[in-house]
Amino acid sequence: xxxxxxxxxxxxxxxxxxxxxxxxxxxxxxxxxxxxxxxxxxxxxxxxxxxxxxxxxxxxxxxxxxxxxxxxxxxxxxxxxxxxxxxxxxxxxxxxxxxxxxxxxxxxxxxxxxxxxxxxxxxxxxxxxxxxxxxxxxxxxxxxxxxxxxxxxxxxxxxxxxxxxxxxxxxxxxxxxxxxxxxxxxxxxxxxxxxxxxxxxxxxxxxxxxxxxxxxxxxxxxxxxxxxxxxxxxxxxxxxxxxxxxxxxxxxxxxxxxxxxxxxxxxxxxxxxxxxxxxxxxxxxxxxxxxxxxxxxxxxxxxxxxxxxxxxxxxxxxxxxxxxxxxxxxxxxxxxxxxxxxxxxxxxxxxxxxxxxxxxxxxxxxxxxxxxxxxxxxxxxxxxxxxxxxxxxxxxxxxxxxxxxxxxxxxxxxxxxxxxxxxxxxxxxxxxxxxxxxxxxxxx
Amino acid sequence: xxxxxxxxxxxxxxxxxxxxxxxxxxxxxxxxxxxxxxxxxxxxxxxxxxxxxxxxxxxxxxxxxxxxxxxxxxxxxxxxxxxxxxxxxxxxxxxxxxxxxxxxxxxxxxxxxxxxxxxxxxxxxxxxxxxxxxxxxxxxxxxxxxxxxxxxxxxxxxxxxxxxxxxxxxxxxxxxxxxxxxx
Numbered sequence: 001x002x003x004x005x006x007x008x009x010x011x012x013x014x015x016x017x018x019x020x021x022x023x024x025x026x027x028x029x030x031x032x033x034x035x036x037x038x039x040x041x042x043x044x045x046x047x048x049x050x051x052x053x054x055x056x057x058x059x060x061x062x063x064x065x066x067x068x069x070x071x072x073x074x075x076x077x078x079x080x081x082x083x084x085x086x087x088x089x090x091x092x093x094x095x096x097x098x099x100x101x102x103x104x105x106x107x108x109x110x111x112x113x114x115x116x117x118x119x120x121x122x123x124x125x126x127x128x129x130x131x132x133x134x135x136x137x138x139x140x141x142x143x144x145x146x147x148x149x150x151x152x153x154x155x156x157x158x159x160x161x162x163x164x165x166x167x168x169x170x171x172x173x174x175x176x177x178x179x180x181x182x183x184x185x186x187x188x189x190x191x192x193x194x195x196x197x198x199x200x201x202x203x204x205x206x207x208x209x210x211x212x213x214x215x216x217x218x219x220x221x222x223x224x225x226x227x228x229x230x231x232x233x234x235x236x237x238x239x240x241x242x243x244x245x246x247x248x249x250x251x252x253x254x255x256x257x258x259x260x261x262x263x264x265x266x267x268x269x270x271x272x273x274x275x276x277x278x279x280x281x282x283x284x285x286x287x288x289x290x291x292x293x294x295x296x297x298x299x300x301x302x303x304x305x306x307x308x309x310x311x312x313x314x315x316x317x318x319x320x321x322x323x324x325x326x327x328x329x330x331x332x333x334x335x336x337x338x339x340x341x342x343x344x345x346x347x348x349x350x351x352x353x354x355x356x357x358x359x360x361x362x363x364x365x366x367x368x369x370x371x372x373x374x375x376x377x378x379x380x381x382x383x384x385x386x387x388x389x390x391x392x393x394x395x396x397x398x399x400x401x402x403x404x405x406x407x408x409x410x411x412x413x414x415x416x417x418x419x420x421x422x423x424x425x426x427x428x429x430x431x432x433x434x435x436x437x438x439x440x441x442x443x444x
Numbered sequence: 445x446x447x448x449x450x451x452x453x454x455x456x457x458x459x460x461x462x463x464x465x466x467x468x469x470x471x472x473x474x475x476x477x478x479x480x481x482x483x484x485x486x487x488x489x490x491x492x493x494x495x496x497x498x499x500x501x502x503x504x505x506x507x508x509x510x511x512x513x514x515x516x517x518x519x520x521x522x523x524x525x526x527x528x529x530x531x532x533x534x535x536x537x538x539x540x541x542x543x544x545x546x547x548x549x550x551x552x553x554x555x556x557x558x559x560x561x562x563x564x565x566x567x568x569x570x571x572x573x574x575x576x577x578x579x580x581x582x583x584x585x586x587x588x589x590x591x592x593x594x595x596x597x598x599x600x601x602x603x604x605x606x607x608x609x610x611x612x613x614x615x616x617x618x619x620x621x622x623x624x625x626x627x
Binding site: 094095096097098099100103134135136137138139169171173174175176177178179190191192193194195196211252253254255256260261262292296326328330334335339340343344347350351353 | 574
């Protein structure tokens with residue numbers, strides 16, 4: 001299934017407490033996981049008790065690694081104090097373009113996440129957990145299902161786990177090719193066997209979630225961090241990062257860099273260092289043209305906007321966000337930015353669930369305009385039209401897919417206007433067309 | 445329309461296991477549609493009806509869910525389902541060239557299948573292995589850091605394998621069927 005792991009030495013800039021592929025151990029085998037201290041934190045959780053675990057997670061300042069950065073401990077304490085059954089749902093529907101972090105846990109260290117699930121389920125008193133894995137992740141699904149089977153066989157799942165009196169069933173749930181199911185309420189609908197259309201909130205999943213019951217939805221990286229937090233103690237974890245941004249973060253670097261890959265750094269690491277040191281610098285030592293900081297829903301950055309701290313607050317000054325912390329680097333001279341923009345519009349149009357008009361129609365218009373520009377029929381006024389369409393999508397939809405579609409396109413239109421104008425002319429010339437100047441346009 | 449179809453004993457056992465995982469039968473719908481797809485190749489109308497009967501759901505619920513998800517196939521898919529990522533990271537590193545190679549080698553456009561039923565070509569959204577771009581997926585297998593030379597060689601190998609394996613069961617009948625349904 002997975003390739004045989006080989007040991008290597010990570011870069012000294014990294015701080016590895018989650019990633020451990022460099023050890024060269026096959027962590028898809030339960031015996032290896034146990035031999036490296038696996039499930040010791042389950043025992044510790046039993047000693048600490050539910051309130052004790054919750055206190056550690058709160059002290060750690062752990063914020064949701066799916067991209068929104070909501071404090072995990074606070075989310076867990078939102079569950080109503082009633083007798084209804086509760087569910088723990090794991091969001092492993094990794095699909096944000098540019099992102100490749102949860103794949104690591106799902107394929108190479110599945111028991112880390114499963115120990116986190118066991119501890120979290122115990123803490124919130126859930127007895128069923130669904131791990132919702134993206135449909136295209138065939139290898140992740142196979143490894144995770146196999147890991148679950150190993151745990152049942154060894155008495156780490158099912159009834160009366162290791163004599164604790166606690167019961168938990170964990171099921172692998174497969175997605176089926178819909179990006180929107182990464183949105184937690186769409187994911188819940190999908191587990192219920194329905195089209196993945198996000199729900200209006202409130203009610204929030206903590207009260208009315210999967211099958212109408214109280215539900216906590218956590219990302220794979222978030223849950224995988226839980227055993228590590230218990231091991232080092234919440235406060236020690238928190239101290240690894242920046243204020244309000246505890247711990248470490250998996251970061252990816254891809255695109256036009258010399259050494260693309262997945263790394264782990266303390267929260268708040270410099271984005272420039274991540275790109276130039278861990279990513280090895282830009283292909284052919286070129287200049288950066290543009291950066292997507294954490295998946296294509298994030299507003300794009302220019303080369304002058306990368307001196308920022310990679311945590312959930314550090315990108316606010318440059319009008320963007322950490323997202324999934326997997327960076328896409330686009331180099332000057334190697335990047336057709338209009339082509340990139342067209343791909344981004346096509347993606348969000350394709351993945352809109354279609355229930356809200358501003359998103360369904362708006363993403364279609366963004367794509368139609370970008371297509372027109374791409375086909376050599378662009379005008380400068382189209383850039384303003386893009387901005388106008390983005391403004392009409394933003395804030396007018398049930399879920400954040402609207403913003404995810406609008407923000408990157410608006411950032412390109414505003415920050416990279418000269419490049420777009422040049423690209424429009426280049427495309428038009430290639431087709432023998434003449435670009436209409438801005439002043440001649442009736443809307444101008 | 446056509447003779448009644450039924451799940452194999454193995455598929456029925458899988459579905460029974462799936463039903464045990466959810467408090468409502470509809471929870472088992474998407475995994476059951478995958479089971480049906482593995483069994484019958486694609487979700488032709490009588491398969492949708494079979495799933496509806498098996499899970500005791502209205503046909504409309506089955507159709508609504510099946511229509512929403514791209515990985516639940518509403519038309520026949522060839523022996524080799526070649527899906528090339530054309531999103532940003534792969535686009536930056538040459539996915540358009542890979543798509544052009546596939547189109548030339550197979551003689552079909554994205555979204556089409558070869559008439560012999562051996563290949564279906566599609567573009568796919570970000571496969572989330574951007575550090576190993578460009579990426580593509582053939583059936584359930586990932587291919588990373590795909591170079592044009594490697595891809596050409598791979599397609600040639602699959603063509604040879606395809607001659608031995610032939611199209612999916614019922615390919616020709618399904619083509620006629622799909623034609624008739626759309627006529």
